[in-house]
Amino acid sequence: MIPAAFEYHRPSTLQDAVVLLGRLGEDAKVLAGGQSLIPLMKLRLTSPRHVVDLNRIPGLGSIAERDGALVIGALVRESELEASDVVRRRFPILADACRVIADPLVRNLATVGGNLAHGDPANDHPAVMLALEAEVVAVGPQGSRRLPVAGFFTGPLSTALRPDEILTEIRVPLPPPRSGGAYLKMERKVGDFATAAVGVQLTLDAGGTCAHAGIGLTNVGPTPIKARRAEALLQGRRPDDAVIREAARVAADESDPSEDLRGSVAYKRDLVRVLTARAIRRALERATAAH
């Protein structure tokens, strides 16, 4: 399959890239890892007249702890996240997720930034970042702005990024003590999108009460879903079996799946219930083991 012809641009600075996007407007697509964009172009589901390749812009490829946050540059590959020491130590939810995104070869090119900026509710990082309450940094002609991931996904394959903005980094707050997270994905085979997946990030207080809960749902609605009612139900309560079961049931209620080859609406809802309960239990184990 051959994509439609396009003009290729390879800016060497972020400034040049922003100017280019400002000039080219809606006719341009940004290329990072290309693992969503190139398949879509080959199928001619999208045929941009211009492709702006970010890969030669220096400074976008690092993973660092800075100002109380894990800062993931726009060109960090999934495989680099998987190998990152800080991710393994402090973000088990991210370590879970980056092992189940696509397959190991795709992860050598695919970027975390692209996984978010593509705005696909079937992608895995959106739910994870919703659970972690991350922010993205977008740079445009007016400078840079921070956008909370909650609110970033505006519709199917749509985000709050403007056509002349580039997502340059993701900022994930460093979890306080007694925190743990987990991401559980049901997929038919390696490389498939989730039938459903759930990310949970919890913080306990010294007495074992849930001080904070973040829950994100993958591929069970037109956008990635932040399960706010389930989060609220956990907060301020001791997460015993009854509370976990109730939160899982509420998260299933908050999902809005459609029937497709992966399953019926009822099946996917029930999967959200089961995965949410399991993810909460695993997050709790990890929050407890950490201290």
Add this chain to the structure above:
Amino acid sequence: MRVGVTINGERREADVEPRLLLVHLIRDVFRLTGTHIGCDTTHCGACTVLLDSRPVKSCTAFAVQADGRTVMTVEGLERDGQLHPVQEGFVQEHGLQCGYCTPGMLMTSYAFLKQHPRPSEDEIRHAISGNLCRCTGYVNIVKAIQHAAGRLAAPAG
């Protein structure tokens, strides 16, 4: 657009359209046909090559992205008429039936064993999970990679 790629240690140049896929640069322009096109939809991994030492699916990258970078294909494994231990492993352990997935399996295995010289079976299975063998000969493929790991770990001579 003019691109220059170091492929299997040799510097090659070509004039390409930006939409040309890396796999077509390798097969149709450079005439290195060992790299296969299987599904053409980023699933099967038959087109796996190393781009700056990392295995990637060459049906899902543009040739222009490889400009100034290094590419290694299955043709780059053999040295001075000697098969690489990974290739020998596939011969010894019957790691192929139809052979269509083999170039991709070999490149993924080669890169994986450089990073993980003493892999467990689970690690091997995880590493090749982006390469599909529709003969379903995975048991022998895993044995082939274990054979190669043993050969690579043995002292030379």
